[in-house]
Amino acid sequence: MDGIMKVLVLSSLFPNEAQRRHGIFIEHRIAHTYTAEDEVRVVAPVPWFPSTSPRFGAWADFARAPRQASRRGVEVAHPRYPVLPKVGQTLAPWLMAAALARPIARLRERFDFDVIDSYYLYPDGVAAALLSRWFDRPFVMSALGTDVSLIPDWAPSRAMILDAVRRSAATTAVCKALADRLVELGAPAQKLHVVEHGVDLDLFRPPVDRDGLRRQMGLRGQVVLSVGHLIDRKGHDFAIRAVAGLPGVTLMIAGDGPREAALKRLAAERGVADRVRFLGHVDQAQLPALYGAADVTTxxxxxxxxxxxxxxxxxxxxxxxATPIWGSPDVVRVPEAGRLAAERSVEAIRAALAGLLADLPNRALTRRYAERYDWAETGRQHRALLARAVSDHGKGRA
Known part of the structure; x- marks a missing residue:
């Protein structure tokens, strides 16, 4: 390992007590990136909103987020920054950076950080590029998904993202498809590094008594699980329609969100309300039991x-x-991992489910394949990039 570092983590996706599911993978990632000797502080900006009334939905969650917190022994600050819906997209990185400048300057009086470790390219990564210039510190940023697959479709944000990539010490992507897309958009390939996410292999493991677990849950026959926020992008409606054509198969849906009522109507219209279980929000600690009880996850x-x-x-x-989009083919690439649908259509998803349910791989082999996605290796690769950024910056100032 390289020398001890002081790292400022910047991400608006970092979880807090009001938004417990918010980017928890980032918390896992940084927990495995730094050594015990490294010093880490997290600045996780939250959009400013004046009311905590539940009628404002997610905006009220922002207002309920604490100003300061400690998670896994790491100090976390949640300064507010202004957000101008729709009209403010061009200004978003500048508004975030300007709002963070003073809190970070105060933090720096007692924590003179060596590098900024930023997650999500826009607005966070672009804001990190501005703060990097203002505080004369290198920055590394990480691409996670829609910050490459969607946001750059808008020309002004694309230009800012590409400029930030060029000025970064390094930019990571969680899958090769995202890195390739950034190159297509004009990002310099030498700045890009694929550093895949990991998984908590201690928490997520096969159940000791799967049959007993299924009996406890009242499950019979073959079971498909769909996990995620109940929004259009997650495609739970595709899962419902696909399972409707697979007699005797039960679908469990874990998640809550604005499409819940519409999805329940769809299940009723398709005549499968008795075969679709809506489980609502499920805490992470309870998810392993659901995965373990299911035959297939879609x-x-x-x-x-x-x-x-x-x-x-x-x-x-x-x-x-899985649908054949972005990072999914990087994971579902061997038989023991499952099957990719030929396309994102009900027919293709149904065909893939039917084929896999008829020829399930050995679950022990599936687990063995998963063990390559170790957070420790993710952290080692990411920390090496941060250490190199600190070293190169020091040489440049010498």
Missing amino acids: LCSDREGIANVLLESIACGTPLV
């Missing part, structure tokens, strides 16, 4: 980096059917 998203669902499922020994 991910029907239209875009993802490498979805946590993929890695969590195979770590529990449960194979996958």
